[in-house]
Amino acid sequence: MRFQEILSTVDTRSPTEPASADEAAALDAYSQAVVETVERLGPAVISLGVTQSAPERLRRRGIPELHGAGSGVIITPDGYALTNSHVVHAAQKVEVRLQDGRTIPAELVGDDPYSDLALIRMPEGGLPVAELGDSSRLKVGQLVIAVGNPLGFQATVTAGVISALGRTLRAETGRLIDNVIQTDAALNPGNSGGPLADSRGHVIGINTAVIAGSQGLCFAIPVNTATWVASQLIREGRVRRGYLGISAQTVTLNRRFAVHHRIAAPTAVRVTEVQPGTPAARAGLLVGDVMVEAGGRALSSLDDLLLVLGRHPVGTPLTVQVVRNGEAVTLEAHPTDHPEG
Numbered sequence: 001m002r003f004q005e006i007l008s009t010v011d012t013r014s015p016t017e018p019a020s021a022d023e024a025a026a027l028d029a030y031s032q033a034v035v036e037t038v039e040r041l042g043p044a045v046i047s048l049g050v051t052q053s054a055p056e057r058l059r060r061r062g063i064p065e066l067h068g069a070g071s072g073v074i075i076t077p078d079g080y081a082l083t084n085s086h087v088v089h090a091a092q093k094v095e096v097r098l099q100d101g102r103t104i105p106a107e108l109v110g111d112d113p114y115s116d117l118a119l120i121r122m123p124e125g126g127l128p129v130a131e132l133g134d135s136s137r138l139k140v141g142q143l144v145i146a147v148g149n150p151l152g153f154q155a156t157v158t159a160g161v162i163s164a165l166g167r168t169l170r171a172e173t174g175r176l177i178d179n180v181i182q183t184d185a186a187l188n189p190g191n192s193g194g195p196l197a198d199s200r201g202h203v204i205g206i207n208t209a210v211i212a213g214s215q216g217l218c219f220a221i222p223v224n225t226a227t228w229v230a231s232q233l234i235r236e237g238r239v240r241r242g243y244l245g246i247s248a249q250t251v252t253l254n255r256r257f258a259v260h261h262r263i264a265a266p267t268a269v270r271v272t273e274v275q276p277g278t279p280a281a282r283a284g285l286l287v288g289d290v291m292v293e294a295g296g297r298a299l300s301s302l303d304d305l306l307l308v309l310g311r312h313p314v315g316t317p318l319t320v321q322v323v324r325n326g327e328a329v330t331l332e333a334h335p336t337d338h339p340e341g
Contacts, residue, residue: 030143033199034159037145040201043099043128044074045194046081047149048106048120051093071148071194072096072120073130073203075230079122082226083193084208085111088118096122099155110233114241114338116177116208117226118193119233130195133202135222136301138162138181146185146207146218148194160185166250166302169209169219179250179302180219181205187218196220224303228310242309242318242335245278246271246285250301253290261292261323265300268292271322283333286324293321309335 050068053059058066070087074080081096088094094106104122111118142162149156164182183196187207196205205220232239251270253263269291274280291299294308295318312318312335320331 033143034145034157037197037199037201038147038157041073041130041145041147041195041197041203042155044130045099045147045149045155046072046074047097048072048083048087048193049095049097050088050091052091069149069190070192071190071207073193073195073206074122074127075130075132077125077127077129079106079124079127080109080230080234081106081120081122082206082230083118083120084206085113085116085118086208087193088120089113094120096120099128110237110239112229112233112239114177114239115221115225115229117206117221117229119230130197130203131201132223132227133198133200133204135181135204135224136303138165138198138204138222140165143199144183144185144204145197145199146183146187146191146194146220147197148187148191148207156191158186163217167219168247168249177208177221178248179222179225179306180208181222183218183220185218222303225306228307232310239310240314241306241338242312242314243278243338244280244283244285244309244333244335245275246280247273248291248302248305251290257323261328263292263298265298267300268323269299269302269305279333279335283320283331285320285322285331285333289322289324289329291320291322294318 048070052066054063054066072081072083075082088108089111095103096106097103106120106122109119109121140162144162145159147157160183163184167180167182169177169180191207194207195203196207198204204223206226207220209219229239248269248271250267252267271285271287271289274285295312297308299305314337318333318335320333322329
């Protein structure tokens, strides 16, 4: 019996009626998956305390500093950890509380407001590390577990499912973040920057936001994007990404369409907006174009396009293959530095 069917019987069964063996086994399996994920991931989840200077209007009122809190996850044993940009941006002091109770200072390696991701480093070695998964293989309905420190309650666990993939979210800076994971695993202030994991304990996203006033609308940045951003921050101290000037979304291809155009992947990237005067406009990209390849790499998701733009030398020609009105079209774009960094 499936878990959903078990839940549907809760209201109709007598309170004294014992659960069947199949129902107990299903519930135990669900609980065991969550417990094992927390045991595996928990030691690598950290609590962040952040201090920054208060605005002038608050300093005049005798408030010299502002304090904030968030979560993070350790990704290397020598102290690198991922969190959100909005948690540590402009921070003058960052303190980390580990699961073993130690509090240690951390430095900001770099942050990327465009993806709401940041990387910090602690001066410690031999730290517990989270295992990173592959967000390109996620499915809607998949079990996910969020671990963090909401409202100051350390090591809080919530569970749910992936509600949708490929969402677009507007960050606090006003920037649009593409290809976001939507989940109903409950998040609260302080969860920001903590990990979203699958049932094997692999990190598949970095929790970033909850829609105020809603229930079950929570979002996370895919771990594939986070891994790429972290590598850029370690190497460059900032994210230097190529810029085309489009908005796009991952779409599922009609099987006949994919076979006709010899597209191996079941998904591709559809252009939803082309901003005037940008490299995309100059290259001739149009709204509705289905991008299937860029720089020799198949585009099955927005993550693929971001990886291509991140690795392609800014200013050099980038070959883009699209399907337009049923016809294959090859274009040449010249990505520039992203105007927002």
